[in-house]
Amino acid sequence: MNDEPEPPRINRGSLQKLIGGLSDGIILLDKAGAIVWANDSAIVMHRANAIEELGGDATEYRRRFTLRYRNNHPLEEGQYPIERLLAGETIDDVTLEVSPSTDLDLVWVHTVRSMIISDIGDKADVLALILRDETPRFEAEERFERSFNANPAPGLICRLEDNRFIRVNGGFLEMTGFSREDVIGKTVDAVGLFSNCETGEDALLKLSERRVIRHREALVPLPNGGDRLVIVAGEPISVIEEPCMLFTFADLDARRKAQNALRQSEERFSKSFRLSPAPAAISRLDDFVFVEANDAFLQTSGYALTEVVSRTAAELKLWEDTAARRTLEQKLRDNTFVRNEPLRMKQKDGGTADCLVSAERVEINDEQCVIWALQDVTERSRSEAQLVEAIESVMADTSWFSRSIVDRLATLKQGSTAVPTASLMELSEREREILGLICVGKSDAEMAKSLHLSKNTIRNHVTSLYGKIGVNRRAAAVIWARERGFTGAPNRKAAVRPKDTKSSSSR
Template sequence: MSEAVLARETNRRQLQQIISGLSDGVMLIETDQTIIWANEAALQMHGVEAIADLGANGDEYRERFALRYRNNHPLEVEQYPIARVAAGDVFSDVIVEVAPADDPEQRSRVHRVRSMVLEDSKGSPESMVLIIADATEWASAEQRFEKTFNANPAPAVICRLSDLRFIKVNQGFLEMTGHSREQVIGRSVYEVDVLENAERKDLAIERLTQGATIPQMQAELKLPGGGTKLVIVAGQPLDMNEEDCMLFSFTDLEPRRKAETALRQSEERFAKAFRLTPVPTLVCSADRQQVVDVNEAFLATLGYTAQELIGRTVAELDFIEGAGMAGTLFDVLEKSGRIDGLDVKLRKKGDETLDCVLAADTVSLQDAACYLLVLMDITERKRSELELVEAIETVMQDASWFSQTLIEKLANAKSVNGRQLPSASFTDLTARERDVLGLICEGLADKEIAARLNLALNTVRNHVATVYSKLDVHSRSEAIVWARERHLFAGQAKAKRKE
């Protein structure tokens, strides 16, 4: 053996001893693609126990192992790392998936491969080296991130900080903006401007340049079809494939903007209707009954100015006649939320009184609960009714021949059918008592109710007695009238008539 060959073999043995214990895999290749040595780490990364299991050369290696790029494209013969390094190609960070050629569906190992060409003292290639790092766990983490990123419904894009171009976009962003993937990938953050009209754009650009976290801020994204979309945008730096990147995530504020616009328009319509309606109307807060607003018709009817009313409570103004009438009215509103019609007397400024019918409901203004009181002046109508009754009574003094039925009708007319505050609310009844009342309104007897609700007859009778007591009625017919006046169980009655 010549001294040169001996020296080379000696150097090679020393090199093998040095690298045999490294965690990275190392393979020594001849220029003819012969595999002359591999350390234990390289064997483990290929899932084999002996160098012979790798194959004697590049051809046998390709017969035993199928290599694919991460995009699932198989490597051509000349692209295999053994072929490249044997041809003198020096490369770094080639990432490939390695699987047995006879079972390519088996779980792949991921290798990160780089090459070295060792030269002798004369500068001629002496040994070709492949250095392999196991990137399986890294690739698995990348794959999990990729799946999570794509499946996440929250809109997001990732840009590379070196050139500020987008390298990833998820479906959420595409659906939110209407962009196609091709319109985003490869474009810069200024072409698809994710910081358009950002409230702190200068800070965002500074943080982007530094690769630092971009705090949440409001911005508007331009849409490919025209128009903009209001969003909250934030940026988080991350590392992808050993490249510094920025993850932009978004919250779509468009539904909130539309809701706020709709609310504003609704309140504007309410305000216009409130001002223009000829019916006297007042709005007060639900908690303190403090006057929030009144319309011109209310001021004209009661003779007050807005300054005399707004900010004061209804109790302080004391324009509703009757001891405790105002308190009772608001108690009913607190329980039932509305009053359909109630005869009240109102005191004008100057102590003149008016007969009115009051209707009230609960409304929300600027997220505050309020009561809307609507009044109808019936003073003239009541005066006419009383005058008519008085005239008939005068005639009746000399008309003993009038029938008793007519006399009763005139007596009823004199009472003027005044509406009264309900003495009880439907909500005062328990769920079971409501069921019993509903079946009473259907015309069922106690036995039938007991059968329908699967209750004992005495239990039903006790429920009926409790309902009478709470509603202050004394018979089935009065209970039915009470319910009908409040439009309760109307759907049940219609369904029963259809049957």
């Protein structure tokens, strides 16, 4: 007598009640191939309302539904999971696209496996298809795929099992010039993704450990030689249930080119500034502290570079006229250009230098600065003063020189800094007479005698003439006239004395 308890028999009703509420779809078939039961999940997965809409058996199910592999290849008769199960095959997680035969544009995705349920022993009692609806997941992956391919930001996806790239988008191909065939199936090492990266070993270690790869700069080799500067980051993801790494890139090559161009421009400016024969310096705008000065500036001022940098013109007492310096600085604060302003520089050794100062605001390294350019006109001013004195000496006694020599000496002053305030045509007849006599070297007394005027009247006319043409000395008046082609031809009538006329008449 066997005392072992008899194993419990499976109650089909209890079994159906148990699996009816599962999220996985369950379809039960008898050995003849009839669909005898399906839970609500299986019916909903087929977008149906009742079990009858699945078809009564395997043949009817195949008529009502079209199944395709994920590569869009349709399943032929005998390949449907329900038919393979009836043929005695075991089905392990086959992923298929399912559509109603009446509407092939409507697609959902099922993963199918099989199960055989027996009451006692090995004899099959119930055949079961277990369905899992993968539609939301595959729709999400399709959306990711479309987004990945359409994204202008460069991207790569490699399979972590062998570190081979399985996806590349147009952004990466456009950035590097690679073709899709150059990348797909190649390993991370073969493409050289981290071969020119200071932290490349760390990135490859994190890749092998399937960890996040933080942003880092790298030089990606290009197919035709050269490289491209990028920022690359890696994020572990799953693509069709395969562990992968998504690499994203930010192109820094434009920034690198801009930086190189800026550096070259700065080098050219630095060389030009340093080697310029014209004195120049750079100061900050906010406090006018000098930050740079070239050799010509140091030579003119007599200071060393260390004595100029980090100090202001006020601290150096660089300019003789403090009020004029402050006026120039205010103009620059108001963003007004300074052009050829006359200032006298006080040199370190106690000497002075007459300068024409120009200055303009510029931005250097994101800071507002001022470039100062000087023209040392000390020698020119001294030469002009000496020339004027020489002309005045000549004018004081023309008996020593011929008229042509006087004219030549006056013409040498073509570069005079006097600013005329009138034209020759604006002078009155009397003023033209006075100017003509000045040009031929007549003194006040001689002019008074020639024009039959008093000396005071002559002096008043001369003063008025000087004010009108913007000069303050005879030599400058001669130069003003010569520049306008006025030679001061002798007035023959004025040269004849009245008493001479009487004598002639009496005779």
